[in-house]
Amino acid sequence: MTTMTRVPASRQPETTPLWLKLSSYLVLSDDEKLYLSELEKTIVKQPPRSDLLQQGERYRDVRIIRDGWAIRHKALPDGRRQVVNFVLPGDIIGMYCTLFESADHSVTTLTQVEVASFPPERIGELFRSFPRLAAALAWSGAREEAMVAERLLSLGRRTALERTAHLIVELLRRLSVVNMAADGHFVLPVTQEILADALGLSIVHINRTLRRLRDSGLIELNGQRITVNDVRQLASVGQFDELYLHLIRAPRRLERTFSDNRSPRSGGRDEQAKA
Amino acid sequence: MTTMTRVPASRQPETTPLWLKLSSYLVLSDDEKLYLSELEKTIVKQPPRSDLLQQGERYRDVRIIRDGWAIRHKALPDGRRQVVNFVLPGDIIGMYCTLFESADHSVTTLTQVEVASFPPERIGELFRSFPRLAAALAWSGAREEAMVAERLLSLGRRTALERTAHLIVELLRRLSVVNMAADGHFVLPVTQEILADALGLSIVHINRTLRRLRDSGLIELNGQRITVNDVRQLASVGQFDELYLHLIRAPRRLERTFSDNRSPRSGGRDEQAKA
DNA sequence: CTGGCCGATTAACCTATGTTGTAGCCGCCT
DNA sequence: AGGCGGCTACAACATAGGTTAATCGGCCAG
Numbered sequence: 036m037t038t039m040t041r042v043p044a045s046r047q048p049e050t051t052p053l054w055l056k057l058s059s060y061l062v063l064s065d066d067e068k069l070y071l072s073e074l075e076k077t078i079v080k081q082p083p084r085s086d087l088l089q090q091g092e093r094y095r096d097v098r099i100i101r102d103g104w105a106i107r108h109k110a111l112p113d114g115r116r117q118v119v120n121f122v123l124p125g126d127i128i129g130m131y132c133t134l135f136e137s138a139d140h141s142v143t144t145l146t147q148v149e150v151a152s153f154p155p156e157r158i159g160e161l162f163r164s165f166p167r168l169a170a171a172l173a174w175s176g177a178r179e180e181a182m183v184a185e186r187l188l189s190l191g192r193r194t195a196l197e198r199t200a201h202l203i204v205e206l207l208r209r210l211s212v213v214n215m216a217a218d219g220h221f222v223l224p225v226t227q228e229i230l231a232d233a234l235g236l237s238i239v240h241i242n243r244t245l246r247r248l249r250d251s252g253l254i255e256l257n258g259q260r261i262t263v264n265d266v267r268q269l270a271s272v273g274q275f276d277e278l279y280l281h282l283i284r285a286p287r288r289l290e291r292t293f294s295d296n297r298s299p300r301s302g303g304r305d306e307q308a309k310a
Numbered sequence: 311m312t313t314m315t316r317v318p319a320s321r322q323p324e325t326t327p328l329w330l331k332l333s334s335y336l337v338l339s340d341d342e343k344l345y346l347s348e349l350e351k352t353i354v355k356q357p358p359r360s361d362l363l364q365q366g367e368r369y370r371d372v373r374i375i376r377d378g379w380a381i382r383h384k385a386l387p388d389g390r391r392q393v394v395n396f397v398l399p400g401d402i403i404g405m406y407c408t409l410f411e412s413a414d415h416s417v418t419t420l421t422q423v424e425v426a427s428f429p430p431e432r433i434g435e436l437f438r439s440f441p442r443l444a445a446a447l448a449w450s451g452a453r454e455e456a457m458v459a460e461r462l463l464s465l466g467r468r469t470a471l472e473r474t475a476h477l478i479v480e481l482l483r484r485l486s487v488v489n490m491a492a493d494g495h496f497v498l499p500v501t502q503e504i505l506a507d508a509l510g511l512s513i514v515h516i517n518r519t520l521r522r523l524r525d526s527g528l529i530e531l532n533g534q535r536i537t538v539n540d541v542r543q544l545a546s547v548g549q550f551d552e553l554y555l556h557l558i559r560a561p562r563r564l565e566r567t568f569s570d571n572r573s574p575r576s577g578g579r580d581e582q583a584k585a
Numbered sequence: 586c587t588g589g590c591c592g593a594t595t596a597a598c599c600t601a602t603g604t605t606g607t608a609g610c611c612g613c614c615t
Numbered sequence: 616a617g618g619c620g621g622c623t624a625c626a627a628c629a630t631a632g633g634t635t636a637a638t639c640g641g642c643c644a645g
Contacts, residue, residue: 109463117466119459133567134449139554159567174409180455184394190465191510192390235466279414292408292434
């Protein structure tokens with residue numbers, strides 16, 4: 036709402052990345068805002084290259100990333116590795132911890148990361164007392180799946196150049212939502228090895244591919260800063276269609292389905308059950 | 311439970327594939343069973359090769375597959391296509407229709423398919439009145455994501471032979487849950503083109519790969535019937551680790567989180583706010 | 586200052602997989 | 616009966632991307 040600084044943004048309690056992200060989906064009430072900030076109360080800092088979660092490990096708390104980057108990845112017994120997705124500020128880890136016994140993937144930090152965590156039991160509470168907020172979190176989780184499916188399309192059917200372009204545009208879009216990208220540039224705290232693992236390529240080939248993108252003037256790289264000179268064109272190279280990011284606001288039927296029609300108090304907005 | 315026939319299994323109302331699948335995760339009460347069968351009341355048959363959902367289309371009802379196979383796939387503007395997952399009896403389509411405006415993928419039947427459908431609004435009702443059932447459905451959805459992530463690992467880091475072996479074992483495991491596979495054989499109503507699109511390979515190469523699997527005696531193909539002679543060995547070729555299928559029963563904390571602690575009776579709903 | 590390590594970069598070479606084209610089979614329509 | 620379309624099968628050839636190996640620069644510990 037107010038113009039945003041690019042600072043880690045945790046001055047005012049309510050503008051955490053998660054809040055920003057959810058707000059892009061639906062307008063949150065003050066109650067909801069407050070409850071959300073409750074969830075982000077217990078905060079810890081994790082050093083770079085440390086595991087937030089390990090494949091096979093039992094799930095523990097739910098974690099909210101407040102600052103920094105991480106990767107979600109899976110490994111084969113012989114060491115080959117696939118990065119499933121990048122975990123950015125505003126993303127949630129272990130949302131399914133209530134449903135699954137143990138994790139089928141690892142999450143490892145790339146930079147120093149600030150995480151909030153809360154016990155899984157609160158999810159039940161959330162669904163009961165703040166159904167719209169719960170719906171927004173479900174949206175965030177469903178979007179995650181959509182991103183993985185899109186990456187699958189990339190690995191299966193896009194060439195190395197297309198994949199790489201696609202990923203860059205995706206990151207740009209995602210980071211914009213949490214005010215971490217401006218005019219097409221952002222910090223990409225990632226080695227080429229990690230890019231390779233994300234795109235199913237060899238490290239040498241990712242290097243070649245980045246070179247081609249640079250040579251064609253589509254992007255610039257200075258250290259960890261990447262600049263996209265012409266987003267439209269890069270998107271077209273990557274056949275990027277942002278439909279899968281589901282960035283549009285919640286459909287009207289969401290209110291019908293998830294509005295809290297049980298507590299006339301607290302939730303404060305209407306009820307009027309249907310059918 | 312009782313010994314199972316391989317018949318479509320819809321004689322007794324409660325043993326639908328979805329019920330079977332969810333029961334493998336948690337024991338459902340009679341109320342829950344009943345409500346589930348309510349959801350499967352409106353039934354329609356779809357011919358083979360027809361769309362249940364089209365990329366870009368607005369979401370409509372939630373659909374439960376009761377019989378037959380379909381694929382969930384995404385296409386690039388130039389026609390290249392990736393099959394994201396196979397949709398089997400007991401699977402659900404459009405679970406996120408409340409959250410998203412329009413679909414980012416298509417679903418197309420491979421065989422004749424029997425689908426039940428219900429309006430998205432009932433999901434809210436479900437979460438309020440039958441939280442354990444809702445949790446089981448959430449489990450099913452989360453598992454879906456896990457499968458896509460595992461396929462991503464396949465496309466990114468497994469060879470054609472490994473991928474193919476992996477997929478076959480996965481299908482075998484999934485079909486077993488709904489009693490559609492016995493002693494390592496099942497019906498695979500799929501052309502090689504579709505396998506190719508699922509595994510990110512060319513149709514010619516999938517053909518070569520199946521040949522290798524047959525020549526090595528790991529599988530047999532007779533028309534659409536596939537027989538896995540040695541599951542252990544095939545799983546080992548595909549580096550298959552079923553952790554990602556999350557086939558184990560619900561963790562204990564699920565009950566703590568989702569048990570309906572609001573209604574001592576059955577359908578009643580109400581409250582006791584938190585904090 | 587210096588050695589060691591990590592990551593980026595490039596060249597040369599190799600191979601898994603893609604492409605193109607042909608043939609055979611089977612079921613189905615007329 | 617003939618022919619057509621969809622699918623499998625395979626051979627021959629082409630290439631995107633993998634592998635290996637060498638170099639270079641930056642950073643840090645001693």
